[in-house]
Amino acid sequence: MSEFMVKTVNLSKDFKMTRAVNRINIKIPKKSIYALLGPNGAGKTTTIRMILGLLKPSAGEVYVNGFNVSENPKSIRGQIGLLPQFSAAYYDLTPLQNIKFILALNNLTFDDVNVKITDYFEKLDIKPDLLQKPFTKLSGGEQRAISFVMAVITDKEFLIMDEPTSGLDIARAKYIRSIIKDLVEEEGKTILLSSHIVSDLEELAEYCGILKEGSLVFQGDKEEIINTYSPETKDFEDAIVNAFQAPVGSKSISPEVIK
Amino acid sequence: MKEDKLHLNQLKALLKKDISLLFRKRVAIFIFGGPFILMFILIGLPALFTSQSAIVLLVHSEDIGYLDSNIGESIVGNISVYFDSDETMEVQLTDNLTKVLYTSELGYYIPTNFSEQAFTGSPITFTIDATLSPYTSSIFNVVQAIASNVMVTYLANRTIPPLQNYELPPESLSEELILGPKAAAIAMPLSYMIFLLIAMNSGSYSLIGFAREKRMRTMEILLSYTHNHSYLVISKVITGLVASLGSTLSYVLGIIVGTQLSGSNTSGLLEVFGLNLDKLAVGDIIISLIFVVIALLISTLITMAIDCNLTREASERVSPLISIGFAMFFYFVVMMNPFATSSALLINPFYWCYRLGLLLIAGVFSMELLLYFSLIIGLVALLIFLATRGIQKEKSLYLE
Incomplete structure (x- = not known):
């Protein structure tokens, strides 16, 4: 079995005349949190969709847990837990109905996850009466917290989370970070994180990949990005900002840096 | 075996979700309440304000x-x-x-x-x-x-006939002689039912189709978790059938309540479509209803295939037009002459359903019957394939 949960080989995607992703080689080690970063329009969502098997690469390969997704997208269907950037849920249904639907899609029942889900609800301050209201009546933070639960409750080995704490209050954001850490440390999950929130990245990211204009300009662990882009101040946020501002190819580090 | 069970459970989950969404307040009022209210207003309400005497x-x-x-x-x-x-x-x-x-x-x-x-x-x-x-x-x-x-x-x-109840015969048509009186009696009700149900169905397209999933950004979730993407299409098609049958029932009830208020006798559900149980065999009525459902299935599949292959805005505009266009053309030609055959009708899938229904009711087992049967099976398979392939294309992920 592969030591990487995700491995891309010269992965590219073209939309008509635009190259959205340009020959990227990402390696996400198993049981780790990998942050895929980049300014808006850098190609993060397109890359994530290719990893999910929802977009066909124009060139290159994607391997998830050893399966070649580019050749056979069906091979990884149902193997990845997904928390999309926006609260993707059925707004006319209640949170409970939404959760039960996601569970049923994954061949699980509410009883199968009762203990775990009750724990999540407690941590994220989701009251039982909230579960019976239409999703549309919940606040943005409540919707995001429910969406997070919907993604993690399916018990997938590999989870993709796009802005998991966006729109959440400080307490809920803190608990979500703690749940994410537990998922990796205690349950051995692998997480691909896409976020612009520095506190999330500082606390969670073990490895970072920085995309800019469709190219992977940096890939390495947190220490390496600090040493490369902010050697004087040793500040993580500065390092990310500097990496975003640096011209493509100026300080590129070999993708092979993740051993 | 385990995988089959998972697939079946996924289909059940999708179906449950789609049907639940159909019965949400606003959607249910539009789909199930709308036709009733409309027919009540058109028929029943004027009766309340006008004389109900004969x-x-x-x-x-x-x-x-x-x-x-x-x-x-x-x-x-x-x-x-x-x-x-x-x-x-x-x-x-x-x-x-x-x-x-x-x-x-x-x-x-x-x-x-x-x-x-x-x-x-x-x-x-x-x-x-x-x-x-x-x-x-x-x-x-x-x-x-x-x-x-x-x-x-x-x-x-040179004798005055006794007082009697007259059966006024309909105009005789040459094709009627070939297909027989049973097919002739059911021709108009069948064409009307096909047209009406497709018209009813078209109103609910934007509420049950994939356009709504795109709007709610749930397409990514559905595509990531569902192993067999054709289940997504099948679930939507079944939901579409439920919606249009519900709409039609509501329409019929609206007519019945309206006509009751106006003092008329039309009270039978089948009578609204001109299906007279005294004159038609129950078996023939069942056959005609089966073909109405097949026509609906084709209509919903056309919508899904377009919905999946075009972006949300385009599909919302185009898909109802295509189904309604075919249905209107079919109905207006057949309304003029129930046994009309023209090359323009031969490419109309609703005509295939209609004609195959009439041939079966008439008991005419010919090459024509085989042809329409094959065309319908082929079209259904093709539309499922197109819809399933379409949702896997990248366009299905984008709103515009």
């Missing part, structure tokens, strides 16, 4: 008869018997020509020498007085048909 047909015969025979009297008697069981019509006899001529409702007058002129073969006249609405014209068609029948019988046999 239309009066004022009849006066001055015919004095000829050689002991009075044709005018016989016509008047037969008209009275014909409308006797019709609560919407009341035949009143009068002895005053002025009343007939100046009635605000319907008047019918037979002159003094009517029998004599009929006997000698001279042109004969009678007078009618009515507003020129299609409804009143149809009543006078009936009256005239009864009068003609009495006269023809008299002239042929």
Whole structure:
């Protein structure tokens, strides 16, 4: 079995005349949190969709847990837990109905996850009466917290989370970070994180990949990005900002840096 | 085996979710309440504000008869018997020509020498007085048909026919001779049902189709978790069928309640479509209903195939038009002539359903039947394939 949960080989995607992703080689080690970063329009969502098997690469390969997704997208269907950037849920249904639907899609029942889900609800301050209201009546933070639960409750080995704490209050954001850490440390999950929130990245990211204009300009662990882009101040946020501002190819580090 | 169970559970979960969404407040009001309210407003409400009494047909015969025979009297008697069981019509006899001529409702007058002129073969006249609405014209068609029948019988046999209930025969069509009276009797109701249900279905496309999933950004979730993407299509198609059958039921109930309020007798669910249980076999009605459902299935699949292959905005505009366009063309041609065959109709999938239904009801097992059967099976398979392939294309992920 592969030591990487995700491995891309010269992965590219073209939309008509635009190259959205340009020959990227990402390696996400198993049981780790990998942050895929980049300014808006850098190609993060397109890359994530290719990893999910929802977009066909124009060139290159994607391997998830050893399966070649580019050749056979069906091979990884149902193997990845997904928390999309926006609260993707059925707004006319209640949170409970939404959760039960996601569970049923994954061949699980509410009883199968009762203990775990009750724990999540407690941590994220989701009251039982909230579960019976239409999703549309919940606040943005409540919707995001429910969406997070919907993604993690399916018990997938590999989870993709796009802005998991966006729109959440400080307490809920803190608990979500703690749940994410537990998922990796205690349950051995692998997480691909896409976020612009520095506190999330500082606390969670073990490895970072920085995309800019469709190219992977940096890939390495947190220490390496600090040493490369902010050697004087040793500040993580500065390092990310500097990496975003640096011209493509100026300080590129070999993708092979993740051993 | 385990994987099969997972797939089946996924289909069940998708179906449960799609059907649940159908019964949400706003959607349910639109799909299931809308047709009822519309038909109630169109038929029932005017009845509440207008007189519910029957239309009066004022009849006066001055015919004095000829050689002991009075044709005018016989016509008047037969008209009275014909409308006797019709609560919407009341035949009143009068002895005053002025009343007939100046009635605000319907008047019918037979002159003094009517029998004599009929006997000698001279042109004969009678007078009618009515507003020129299609409804009143149809009543006078009936009256005239009864009068003609009495006269023809008299002239042929020199006897006045006894009072009787008339079965006015429909116009005979050449194709009818081939397909037989059973197919002829069901042709119009079948075409009407196909058209009506597709029209009902088109209203709910934006609420049940993939366009809504794209709007709610749930497409990514569905595509990531569902192993067999054709289940996404199948679930939507079944939901579409439920929605249109529900809409139609609501429409029928609206008509029934409306007509009850207006004092009419139309109360049977099948009668609304012209399906008369006294004249048609239950088996034939079931066959025709099966083909209505197949036509609906094709209509929903057309929508899904377009919905999946175009972006949200384009699909919301295009898909109802295509289904409705085919259905309207089919219905208007068939309405003119139920047994019409033209090359334009032969490429219409709703016509295939209609024609195959008629052939089966008529018991005509020919190459034509095999052709339509193959075309329908092939089209359904093709549309499922196109829809399933479409949702896997990248366009399905984008809103615009």
